Every structure is written in structure tokens, then in C-alpha cells.
Amino acid sequence: MRSKVPKYVQIAEILKRRIANGNYMSQSFPGGPKLVAEFGVNYRTVRQAFQLLLDEGLLVRGENERLVQPGGAGRTPFKVAFVSSGYCCPADKWLLAVREAARKYRCMFCRVVFDTTDDAILYETLDGDFDLIFLSVGTPDGLLLDKIRQKKEKVVLLFADMSAEGIPFFDGIGNEACALIVRHLARRNCRKIDFFSVMQTPEFYTARRDVWEKTLKELNCTGEAYCVMGNVEEERFVQAHRLAAGFLKQGAFREADGVFCSDVEAAQGLLRAFADAGIRVPEEIQVASFGAPELAAMFIPSITVIRTPPLAPLAAELFEHFLGITPQPGRLRFNFDYRKFTEDELIMQGESTWKNEGGVP
Template identity: 30%
Template sequence: MRGPRLQDVAERAGVSMKTVSNVVRNYAHVSPQMRERVQRAIDELGYKPNVMARRLATGRTGLIALAFADVGIPYFAELARVASRAAQSYGYRVLLEETDATLDGERALMASSEAGLVDGMLFQPSAMSSSEIAQHRSDIPIVLLGETPAPLTIDRVMIDNVAAAREITRHMIEPGRRRIAFVGHEARALSETSRQRILGYQEALQDAGITPDPGLLVATDSVSAADAVDAVRRALDDGLDADGIVCRDDLAALGTLRALQERGIRVPLDVAVTGWDDTRLSAVTFPSLTTVSPDLPALVGRALELLIERIEGYDGVGRHEIVPHRIVTRESAPAAST
């Protein structure tokens, strides 16, 4: 006995088959009332979409690529987890691609994106310029993630890194800290991520009447906790005098905590420390880590919506959108007493 078909759901709900298809594919532009009406019919009939038949009919693979620098970086690991779960609601699976944050790696990714393996790609570039991305001609839609400048022709979703850096630095200033260092930016080529976060850090200091001190910028050789340990050790040996440390990311904060604890410097009594990304590790460090928390579900959800619209045929100019963030206050940098 055959199971219920899409046509049966349409008849039960009193709508067109196209409307049912839009609900099944979680298409954004369906009213809540219509979505509820169709979903009720789906539940009553026990309808299950024939994914293979849909792929054969549309010529789509049912795969979306998620490309970024390194899955070993906790933020990207969590991004992949959120994206994998969110893509399932659209009937897609996620294929991970690593670029090692190199120009060659990103160019190779863009060159191979036309191979027909995936229907679209979410890509967080680290090295490619906006102009080079704009010149790329791909057979698949691409939505960019993150801070790297994006072409006007391509969609991009990010948080406001400059604003978030201002907020986390103000959080350090409000209890009265005045010697606030920044740890974790690249020692050689400064990434756009680091540039924006240092800019917000500097603006917050200037707003508070504090002259930014280049001697309080502590660079690392790479984005890793181990390199942050080494960098902060060297800075302390060179006489680093800080009562607060804003870290570029949670990995830099982990290394910073280790280096301070080795020297018997108490956190937060002697020096407050903040991170960035609110990875799972940040809640279980000792002390637990105050950090910038990007709204990953919102970031990934909006990026997927834009990508699905591109896959469905939208061909307009790029949409550049900002999603929320918040400061999560924990033990390493308590809020000012009121």
C-alpha cells in the first residue's frame, strides 16, 4: 500500500502542491498560518517527502559546502555543528571544506566549487580579497560569512566586530581598569578579523579618555592557545603591566589564563581577561571566561535562508546583513559593581 503523496497533503490542506513543497523545503516566504495548516495535514497523513525523487527531478545534489580555515579551531567546529543541524531542516546535508586560511587553499576551493558536487556554499574567507572573490565565476551560489570585505554581488552575513570589541573593552573599563592589553592578533599579516577587533578596542579606550598604547598589543605567531601562552610569557618577561586583557578569541584567552596562572597573577583580582566566540570551553575554564558570544543560530540560519533563495533562482545584488551578539559575563571579568 502506497504512502501519502504530496498531492494528498495538498488536498487535505486545501492548498496547491507548490505551497506544500514550499513548506516541506522550509521556504522562508510562507505565512505562519499557511505553514501551520500544511504541517497539520502532513502530521495527520504521516507524509514523508521523497528526497531522492525530488533530487532527480531538480537535478540537485542535496549537499551544501561549508568552507573555512580549520575545523580544529573551536569556533569553526561549533559553526559546523550548528550549520549541519540547520541545513537538515531544508533537506540538505553539509560537506566540510578546510582552506588552512591560505590564499592557495581558498583559490583551490573556489576553482573546484563548479564540480557539481554541491548545490551551494557557505564560505568564510581568510585570505582572498573582495575583488578576487568578485571576479570568480561559479556555477553554484555562494554566501560569505564573517568579517572579510564582500563584493556587492555576493551575500554576506556577519556580526558587527567593531561594535562588539567596543562593548567588551568598555566592560573592562567600567570597573576602573585603565591598562588594558589586547592579545592574539597575528604577528605578521593582520587579518580583517583582528583589524576590526583592534579598532573597536581602540575606540573604546579613546571614548574613555585612555590613550591607546602600542606596547599593550601582544601578537601571536598563529591562532592557537599554545602560541598565546608563549606570547604572553614573553610580554610578561618584557614588563607587561596590564590590569585587563582583551583577547582576540577564546583560544588566545585560554593561553593567556595559563601564562598568568604560571606567574601567580590572579584572574580577575590582578588582571581581568576576556575572550571571543563563547565556545564550549569558555564556560569550564578556571576561572570561567567572560566572552563575546555571536548568535551562531541566527548567523547560520540567515545565511542558509539567503543561500536557499539563491539556489531557488534569486539573482539580485548581494545582501550584506548583521546578526546579533552579546557579552557573556563570567568569572574572568566580572561586571562593575552597582
């Protein structure tokens, strides 16, 4: 079926998305002849598309009437890249927060996607003409870590705190907030609270397990940890389901009245394994997790989780620091202190735990 939208409008929309994704950050904006050949249209159609972009201020006429992206009078635009695996969807709240902050401060923005941490695109991006690079690669090591150390004046790591090495760090709520979830379960009459995790970066999940273990001791509760290294080539919730089912066949979780999962994918797989085994949640066992409230709310039962406060204010602080608007010398960590929030602000109550304290539905 032919589209009723004029071709010049379709071309303009494609170019807008390319500009928003930073496709032309490291190359000149394409001229008319190139776009005529690319889209199979005549030059008049391309000129109409250009006029739409000029009218919206997405392009300006530079030297020799050549179309260029506006960078502001007398200055080179600040170039920002967000680098993550393909697992990060376009609606990811971290990606959205960085992209919106880049727009707010009139920075050029580019999203870079990689498959593995061996990809050349990671090293090329670090060597590229970027002023600020948000990098989501787990906990880097080896040659990649060496490269990040060399470029640390323009790199911000997401979720991996290496601020002790002078590398800036951007995160939401730290792992210390796991204590809130463990206490949440304990207040609902859980005395044996197990821990379940399918790990891909051990340091990340070990930190959450350590908080779980410490909090159990403080509450005089008990629990067992079930942690397995995952396969990066398989969806983690699928792995979690298979591994949890295997643990259940061996008698795991049978004496527990609560389980804290390291993340929502682990909780999703565990809930499916419980359902397959005829174990009712929360009637027989309660389940809670960390992060991804948007995803946690979609399951049946919905999962009780720690959620991250709105990221826009924190992203703004970070941009203003690097842009020199309100620099904060010596600051390397940009994350929330969970102690400044109430439990109601941080815990999203799902159907996987009792809504009131005392364990009575």
C-alpha cells in the first residue's frame, strides 16, 4: 500500500531521526545528489525536504550555501555519545535521560551500539571526536579498561563504579538500597529470605548479594544464595527460568518464605519456575527484586522492586558539570543517596509481596 504522506515529508522525517541519532556527527550532511540517488526521487522532492528542516532550525546554510547542522555562533557543538549493547532498547530510561539532557543543552547526540566488548566500534568511539561518552559495558577490564583510563577525562561509566580510579560514574540508586527490599520482606513475616541471581558481570551481582547477607544478619534472618554465571548469548530470564527449575528439583527455595532476586530478569524466570512447580506467590513464598519497575509491573504477579527516582535532575547536574556551567571540581560520582528518600518513594509495591505488614492478605 502506497503511503499518503508526501515523499518529501517522509525524507525529512528520516533525516530528522538521523540527526537526532547523531548519524552526521562525524561526516558532512549529505548533499542533494546523494539523497536523490539514495531515495530514488527527483531533486525538487529533496529540496522540499531540506526546506522543512531549515524551517525547523535543524539545518542552516553555511559557507557556499552548503547545508550544515547548527552549532551555535562562534562555537563548535559539544558532541555526546551514548554507548551500550543492543540489549538497551530505544525507550531505555538511561538512554532517554542522556538524550533529553543533550537536547536541553544543545549538544549533538549519537547512539553507538555494540555486540560484545571486543567490538572495534568501542575503541573507535573512544578515539573519536566526542566530548563526552556515556559507556555501559558492565565492569570493564583488560585492554578496554586501559583504553578507558586513557580517555577518562571524557568518559562516564554507567552502573560500574570505578571512581576510585578517577573515572566518572553515573548510576541511580546504589546497591546499598537492596537492604530496603530485604527489610520489606522481613516486615511481611519472611524469616528465611533466599537470594537468586544469574550473573553476567560477577562484581555487579556480588555487591547486591553482600548487602543481602549483611541485612539478614542485622535482622536475625537466614537465607541461602543461589548464584550462577550466565551465558551472554541467551536471554537472561530464559536462563533464570531453567536454572531456577533445576534448583527447585534439588529442593532449593522449599524452606524459604521470601526470595530477593538481583534483578527483574532473575525474578521473572523464578516466578515462572514457581508457577510450573505449583508454588503460589505470594501465598507460599514472596518475591522481590531490584530495578526496572516498568518491566516489573507487567508480570503476573507484578514484582515488588526498588525503583530509580527520575533521572532528569541528575543528568542535568552531570551535563552542567562537563559543560562548565556549574562545574564541581573533584566530583566523580553522579548517583542518588537512597537515604534521602522515603521507602514509599523507592519501593514499588507489587503483587509478589503482601501489601500490608504482617503477612495477612
